[in-house]
Amino acid sequence: MTLPTPPRLTLTPEELRALTTLYTTDGAWTVEEGRRHCDRLDVLLAAGVLMPVQTLLGMMYQLSPQGRLQVFGTKDLAHSLRRQQDRAYLRLCLQHYGWTRTTPHTTRHLTNYLGGRQLIEVMTDGGPALVGGQMTSGGYRGLAIKEIGERLRSPALHDRFQVILFTPRPSMGQTAAAPFANFLTLIPLVPAGEPDIHYGVPTRAQYVPPPPPWDTDFEWDTPHITASMAVRLRRDDSPLPRSSVAILCEPRSARIARFKADLTMDLAIADTQLRRHYGLSAEDIEGVPFVDAVLRPMHANTSLEVQTAVYLRSATLAYRNDAALMHLVGVGEMRRHLNVVYPSQWTVSTAGRHRIEEPDALWHRGAFDVAVEYDTGEYKLHHVLRKLDGFASRGLRGPVWGVPSARRAAFLQGEVGSRLMEPPLVTQWWLPETPFMV
Incomplete structure (x- = not known):
């Protein structure tokens, strides 16, 4: 399903100056600053020029890819979202x-x-x-x-x-x-801002609220797809993993239970994954902690930014930056494509920063462990080689290497393919549901 593109907005000279300052100097605005700098704040938000981001100071506004295109004529060569937020904080x-x-x-x-x-x-x-x-x-x-x-x-x-x-x-x-x-x-x-204070400490974690009362009367415990749809998905070489097709054939209660079990394994699951792999929406998972995040799935493609809820195993994970949460989401997508379903087979690293020899996850395959690494394209070749040497020094098999694009996969296959267990695994966690599942 393709989302409609917001209509292009003609910016006034004052707005162009303010948005240029936002991007080059201020980094991000609090809600109060946004109102002060932009008389048409609501219009800029509706047109997708500004995007709201949830931070420890509460809601803030940053220039979106659409905004960069209108102000600077390009979406590319963008600043780090994290550094812009830190610049605003300082x-x-x-x-x-x-x-x-x-x-x-x-x-x-x-x-x-x-x-x-x-x-x-x-x-x-x-x-x-x-x-x-x-x-x-x-x-x-x-x-x-x-x-x-x-x-x-x-x-x-x-x-x-x-x-x-x-x-x-x-x-x-x-x-x-x-x-x-x-x-x-x-x-x-x-x-400044409007922070959410929890036990004296600011947090950006939220919790999925209960569904509206009128929704609860229509919750049938039925599968998300029929058996014939499942056959079609398998026959048509669908990008959905076999394990996900099996989950979608289960009743709603079983799909909710599977989501919660997988969240314990993966630590973080994006809303797109919730919908595609489990056939669920936020209304089905009341009480689960989450953050609203802005994620860049491909390091080299700064024009691709995905605004999504990321559901968390624990609210303390909300203190990790969006890039770290996206890494967990990417590793979880690899697990699904490897059709690993049992917690005893999979261990995700909980460290915020890894040592070079520590993989993102371990795939336990009988008598040996396979290193699992997810790479958005940020790693230089020398860093990839150091990681491969580090995994080998620990006696780990593999590794299995996951990437978000075919171009990155082809590059790594050409440079280090002989040292990988299999060709790099292309996984795109941000893709929407398949058409007949919407």
Whole structure:
């Protein structure tokens, strides 16, 4: 099913200037900022120029691919959505304290010490300092704080400047920051927006509400497809895995149970997968935690952005950034195409950041384990080779390598195909349902 394209909107000169600033400088707007900068905010949202994103500061607005096309004439070469949200968070934190970036007349050239770190030089109440802020992933992780602290300890103490990091969660990272307390300060702050506070901590997790009362009278416990449809799917070389066709033939109650069991295995399942592989909708899974996410399935194709709900095994997974959740969704799609249905056969890595020798999942096949890796196209060839060497050093079989595009599959097959268990598996989790299933 092809969704209708929003009508192209003629932007005023004022809107063009505001949207250019949003993309190149501000990163994202809070709802209040959106209303202040755009008199036709609702019109821009309806036309798909702006897209709403759920963050730890509540709802924010970012420029969509359609908006980039209208403002800059192209959807490609887009900034990272995560970095834009973090840029907006840091901007709002600085506004909260009344701090500004240093000028050519006040700078101490502290950014020379950064080595690629996403920090800026700011004039604080105590003088110039290196300041950073991270909202995505719930804030700075301990390892990131340790890396920043160790890199900047010597220059900060020698040249007597401070390092200040903003984070939205009060306790996260404080233990890692403690050894660097003589020059590094971790400030928990939710500076603006309309955050959803849960037990004193901001979260973007939501829970599927109960269906409207008029829907509950018509919930028949029937299969989603008939036996003849299942035969047709298998005969027509459908992109649906065999295991999914079998699930769709089950009654609704069994499909709900299978979804919940698979969510325990996969950690995250996108709404498109809920509909395609289980024949269900959100109304069928009351109480399941989820986040509204904006996902880029292909690293090289920044014009493809998928806005979708991602259902989570636990609300704590909502602190992972959208790219990490998409990775889990992609690994889960691989599991379905490998027709793995039993939890005893499959273990997904729960680590937010993997060591090079740790695969995304392990496929337990009798006496040996097969490494499973999902690759959106972000990995350079040397990184792929390091991963293959790391898997081999652990004695893992395989690996099975999943990708979102045939082009990426052909590239990897040509470069490392002899080291893979089978040709790269092309899985596209964001595809809609097959026509006769809609």
